[in-house]
Amino acid sequence: MILPRFDVLVPESLEEALEMLGEHADKGVRILAGGTDLLVDLRRPIIPVHVPRCDGCAKHPGGMVYSTIDCELWLSEPTAHAGGSLRNALQDSRRISPQYLISLHLLRELKGIKRLDNGSLYIGATTTIREIAHSEKVRRCWTALAEGADNLGSPLVRNRGTLGGNIANARPAADMFVPTIGLNGILKLQSLGGERLLPARDFASGPGLTVIEPLEILTAVIYPAPLSYSGSSYYKLANRKALEISTVGVSVSLTLEAPDGPITDVRVALGAVGPTPILAESAKGILLGETPDEPLFKKAAQAIRKDARPIDDHRGSAWYRSNMVQLLSERLLKIAYIRAKRNK
Amino acid sequence: MKKYSILNSRVPRVDAVDKVTGKALYTDDIKMPGILIGAILHSPLAHARILNIDTSLAERLPGVKAVVTHREAGTTPYGVSPARYDETIFCHDKVRYVGDEIAAVAAIDLDTALEAVSLIKVDFEELPVVLDGRRAMEEGRPLLHDIYKNNICAEVHWHFGDIEQGKKESYIVRTDHLTSKMQDAAFLEPQSVIAEVDSHGNLTMWSSTQAPHYIQRTLAMALNIPLHKVRVIKPAVGGGFGPKASCSTAELATCLLAIKTGKPVKLTFDREQVFLHSRARHQFFHTMTTGVKKDGTLAFLDHQCILDGGAYASFGIATIYYAGSLLGGPYRLKNMKYDGYRVVTNKPACGAQRGHGAVIARALFEVQLDRIAEELGTDPIELRLKNVMEAGETTCNELFVSSFGMREALEAVRDSAAWKKKRSLSGKTRGQGRGIGAACGFFVSGAGYPIYRSRTYHCTVVTKVDDVGGGVTVSSGAADIGQGSDTVLAMITAEELGLPLDDVKVISGDSNLSVDLGAYSSRTTLMTGAACRDAARDVKRQILEAIAGVLCVPPETLDLKDGKVESLSGELDFSKIREEYLREHKGFIDLPNELCLTFREASRIAFLERGSIVGVGMYRPPPLGGSFKGATVGTSPAFGCSAQVAEVSVDLGTGEITVENITGAHDCGFAINRTQVEGQMQGSMMMGMGEALMEQIIYDKKGRIVNANLAEYKIPTAMDMPHLEAIIVESNEPHGPYGAKEVGEGAIMPVIPSILNAVYDATGVRIEELPLTPERLVAAMEEAKKKPSLQENP
Numbered sequence A: 001m002i003l004p005r006f007d008v009l010v011p012e013s014l015e016e017a018l019e020m021l022g023e024h025a026d027k028g029v030r031i032l033a034g035g036t037d038l039l040v041d042l043r044r045p046i047i048p049v050h051v052p053r054c055d056g057c058a059k060h061p062g063g064m065v066y067s068t069i070d071c072e073l074w075l076s077e078p079t080a081h082a083g084g085s086l087r088n089a090l091q092d093s094r095r096i097s098p099q100y101l102i103s104l105h106l107l108r109e110l111k112g113i114k115r116l117d118n119g120s121l122y123i124g125a126t127t128t129i130r131e132i133a134h135s136e137k138v139r140r141c142w143t144a145l146a147e148g149a150d151n152l153g154s155p156l157v158r159n160r161g162t163l164g165g166n167i168a169n170a171r172p173a174a175d176m177f178v179p180t181i182g183l184n185g186i187l188k189l190q191s192l193g194g195e196r197l198l199p200a201r202d203f204a205s206g207p208g209l210t211v212i213e214p215l216e217i218l219t220a221v222i223y224p225a226p227l228s229y230s231g232s233s234y235y236k237l238a239n240r241k242a243l244e245i246s247t248v249g250v251s252v253s254l255t256l257e258a259p260d261g262p263i264t265d266v267r268v269a270l271g272a273v274g275p276t277p278i279l280a281e282s283a284k285g286i287l288l289g290e291t292p293d294e295p296l297f298k299k300a301a302q303a304i305r306k307d308a309r310p311i312d313d314h315r316g317s318a319w320y321r322s323n324m325v326q327l328l329s330e331r332l333l334k335i336a337y338i339r340a341k342r343n344k
Numbered sequence B: 001m002k003k004y005s006i007l008n009s010r011v012p013r014v015d016a017v018d019k020v021t022g023k024a025l026y027t028d029d030i031k032m033p034g035i036l037i038g039a040i041l042h043s044p045l046a047h048a049r050i051l052n053i054d055t056s057l058a059e060r061l062p063g064v065k066a067v068v069t070h071r072e073a074g075t076t077p078y079g080v081s082p083a084r085y086d087e088t089i090f091c092h093d094k095v096r097y098v099g100d101e102i103a104a105v106a107a108i109d110l111d112t113a114l115e116a117v118s119l120i121k122v123d124f125e126e127l128p129v130v131l132d133g134r135r136a137m138e139e140g141r142p143l144l145h146d147i148y149k150n151n152i153c154a155e156v157h158w159h160f161g162d163i164e165q166g167k168k169e170s171y172i173v174r175t176d177h178l179t180s181k182m183q184d185a186a187f188l189e190p191q192s193v194i195a196e197v198d199s200h201g202n203l204t205m206w207s208s209t210q211a212p213h214y215i216q217r218t219l220a221m222a223l224n225i226p227l228h229k230v231r232v233i234k235p236a237v238g239g240g241f242g243p244k245a246s247c248s249t250a251e252l253a254t255c256l257l258a259i260k261t262g263k264p265v266k267l268t269f270d271r272e273q274v275f276l277h278s279r280a281r282h283q284f285f286h287t288m289t290t291g292v293k294k295d296g297t298l299a300f301l302d303h304q305c306i307l308d309g310g311a312y313a314s315f316g317i318a319t320i321y322y323a324g325s326l327l328g329g330p331y332r333l334k335n336m337k338y339d340g341y342r343v344v345t346n347k348p349a350c351g352a353q354r355g356h357g358a359v360i361a362r363a364l365f366e367v368q369l370d371r372i373a374e375e376l377g378t379d380p381i382e383l384r385l386k387n388v389m390e391a392g393e394t395t396c397n398e399l400f401v402s403s404f405g406m407r408e409a410l411e412a413v414r415d416s417a418a419w420k421k422k423r424s425l426s427g428k429t430r431g432q433g434r435g436i437g438a439a440c441g442f443f444v445s446g447a448g449y450p451i452y453r454s455r456t457y458h459c460t461v462v463t464k465v466d467d468v469g470g471g472v473t474v475s476s477g478a479a480d481i482g483q484g485s486d487t488v489l490a491m492i493t494a495e496e497l498g499l500p501l502d503d504v505k506v507i508s509g510d511s512n513l514s515v516d517l518g519a520y521s522s523r524t525t526l527m528t529g530a531a532c533r534d535a536a537r538d539v540k541r542q543i544l545e546a547i548a549g550v551l552c553v554p555p556e557t558l559d560l561k562d563g564k565v566e567s568l569s570g571e572l573d574f575s576k577i578r579e580e581y582l583r584e585h586k587g588f589i590d591l592p593n594e595l596c597l598t599f600r601e602a603s604r605i606a607f608l609e610r611g612s613i614v615g616v617g618m619y620r621p622p623p624l625g626g627s628f629k630g631a632t633v634g635t636s637p638a639f640g641c642s643a644q645v646a647e648v649s650v651d652l653g654t655g656e657i658t659v660e661n662i663t664g665a666h667d668c669g670f671a672i673n674r675t676q677v678e679g680q681m682q683g684s685m686m687m688g689m690g691e692a693l694m695e696q697i698i699y700d701k702k703g704r705i706v707n708a709n710l711a712e713y714k715i716p717t718a719m720d721m722p723h724l725e726a727i728i729v730e731s732n733e734p735h736g737p738y739g740a741k742e743v744g745e746g747a748i749m750p751v752i753p754s755i756l757n758a759v760y761d762a763t764g765v766r767i768e769e770l771p772l773t774p775e776r777l778v779a780a781m782e783e784a785k786k787k788p789s790l791q792e793n794p
Ligand SMILES: Cc1cc2nc3c(=O)[nH]c(=O)nc-3n(C[C@H](O)[C@H](O)[C@H](O)COP(=O)(O)OP(=O)(O)OC[C@H]3O[C@@H](n4cnc5c(N)ncnc54)[C@H](O)[C@@H]3O)c2cc1C
Pocket: A030, A031, A032, A033, A034, A035, A036, A037, A038, A039, A040, A104, A125, A126, A129, A151, A152, A153, A154, A157, A160, A161, A162, A163, A164, A165, A166, A167, A168, A169, A173, A174, A175, A176, A216, A217, A218, A219, A243, A244, A245, A246, B711
């Protein structure tokens, strides 16, 4: 597979970047952060005629949505998404080889991790995964995100890959996106017209698809300050210990009123078990207001399992994925609980 | 053991600095003025008739210099085994797998070449596909080749001893199955080729290959060029593991494009093409029934295997034989039956890969031994020790083992891994998430016969003393593909001539230099090493004779050591030689002033006396093996053997497996370079671990590879690797140079079964399908919970 030809534009300010985006919108333009997703996606496979692996991808000479196989499976999965609209969305959302990539690497305003006055955490979109993994701040209060970062790719990929890229790429298995939903992250989207805030859970609309407007740039993610007695945890289940795409990813955050409960807030996000990361709503119904104990977590995990909508693919069967959602949810609820008790 | 000055040491490899500094040239690094870039059109369909190929648009594209199809290439059949030449350079009647090569283009750059490829229009008539190897032989399945009835490319039926007798003697008889998946060898350097024709019609091809000699022959045959007009050069190679041992369409097409254009042409595979071309490990479906007597003595083995070989024969004829023959050792087994079928399917062709043919068979047999030990209530290592062969014995299929450190290797891993202590615990903790398992292995040290029928020497080595004196140059066709054979040749020569390693230059991997069958079947150290030793000895004899003549002493009283001529009979008066040497080198600053005669002086004087001093060595194994059909495959002048203990931990919920420790011992006869022997063992452990736990080529329903990249085809990362201990066993092989034999492939044999046995110990369940993914393990554990009565007794 080789890369198609394109030019890279290097704006020096966010405003310039947004202007460039508008200027070249009709010629095919993509935003380049670390490039660890984008450049992989843009490559053309070596068998030219084998590209139209599925209808939805017919117009796209490059590997779509990670692998076109994924796409094929999702399309054949009626419950995953209304087939027709997904197909159209796929066709519209991504151009044949873009003429321009707009690189964000000079935009300092998009980098860095800081705590806002109200205690919430602000992470610029082009902050690298490595910086997040190494941040004590993140690990202390937003542990699930740090654990996502620990397990993403390899040191080389973590050095380049960014938080914004991971989220904007909207892969159902994305190791930063899933805990971001689990931690109730809020996305900051900027366009020339202004800025809007969007809960991360509302961002993805399909595998590789988001509700971002063509002229918007994701500038930051804001993670609300955790209340006392909160804890979180993320687990990535995969076949080898690095350079993996999760078979299942589970992120749990839990808040207690006091060290012994009751549970006042809980968010369970699931990765790789649906066309987008899933916020498992049923966890709340079972856990909120209850005093945590093993049978309760077991019951919650059984319910969470039903929220997952996995399919069979080459990384794992739906059967295994469902089982693992349940097993990991139960384990992670316990871990998050233990952490929550300690975090005064 | 004899004292050596350099052999058996840990000197760094001769190519190490060049490789780590990026100075070493791999084929794709080579630049030439005016070089064109080639690209191949691969079939998008797994099985189809070709109705028409229209290249006109591609030819008209500016920048395109040649487009070739079967019309230009001809349809001379070629392949690996002369009995199964079933490939042509390009497809002409049918395509038989997704990736089958239809045409090739040479253009001024890669973009143009790829665009031209996409402009070639092929009309296909799609045909039904055969993807499941187990069902390929069934009546009424679509046929891939007219010459393969029922899609059977080869079958083997062997019966040694008498298995009926064995059954009568058996106390326990059990049948087990194991299925594997097609593999990719996942070498770092994708295949790359450059070809050029000179003004005399000589074709030179640089290629990332393991076997310049075989490739030279195939090019000459398929392109119809006299053999002596074809030269194959192997630059630095980033691994091969088997798939680079046979000639590829990339090589043939690039040569053809060079001939057509009169320009040098380069073609480098993309990683996806490495997968499409494949020629790596077959998919095996093994069934074995093994019987043992009450005392644990092996009574018989009845073995059936179907090998799914993909679309063409490639190395598969050797593979099917190896899958049966190498179970003859390392245990005493009097009665063995083998029925093997190699079938063709609409998938990329499979060929040889490290541990050729024998790896999965070995895995199942070693699992069986474990299960039998459990039924007998004996320790699995003790059961093995009871049955191991000793040096001097011959297997039931007539393989003679002249040296054999099997017992020593088993005892070494048993003791080093604290087996007895850990295993006694595991009796109580079976199925609780931690496990330990053992296995053995057995492998050839060089194929006893070449792939084509011939009396040819398997290798020759020519060592020439620098005419100016001081050093020597060793020339050999041997292929250093990263395994370190150049270092072995340099060390042997340095040892024989008493020279520092830096004064030995090795040039190799060029078919113009000598015949050498190449880097496969773990042959180079034993065979080319022997030839190299003889060439050095020939040189030494000539130098010493010349010097003895000048000094008027008997040559037997002289020796070469530590860079000088040593006298075994008192002091030498070499003043004449010194004077002459100094006279010749007036004005030089670095002149010999030692109190002894240096090699530098001696070799120069020898040249003055006799002219160029050239030593020649060659190696050809004696006739080996039995007289039954297929008896040649599996023969070898020597056999390596190995033992291994693996320790694992398993998450009983998710099925995630962590290999915690691997302790391996390998009998390599004699370690020419200890670090390199360990390197081969460690590499084998890693490769075997990948095959056991994660590697598999996955096809969709249309025969397309779903994971033709190293993101989705998983090999172990550094993070997956456990602590490895590599123990060298040296049994002093009488047929190998200095007692040396193989380590390159044999060391992989015990890896998979030791892990399988350890995972059983950890979980209490057996898995009959590789790789052992967490999901398969969880499924098996669930299954076991449902019907506890069918499980083995813990
Ligand atoms: C070898 C390898 C291993 C990997 N392993 C993992 C893994 O374990 N887990 C995992 O989740 N991912 C993995 N990835 C994917 C990837 O590394 C991550 O998703 C990474 O975070 C992407 O960030 P990036 O900056 O490189 O994104 P890019 O590739 O630069 O961009 C990705 C997409 O997002 C868009 N985009 C980027 N930034 C913005 C922005 N600020 N506003 C709007 N759109 C934007 C781009 O246009 C593009 O469509 C792996 C990738 C590779 C190559």
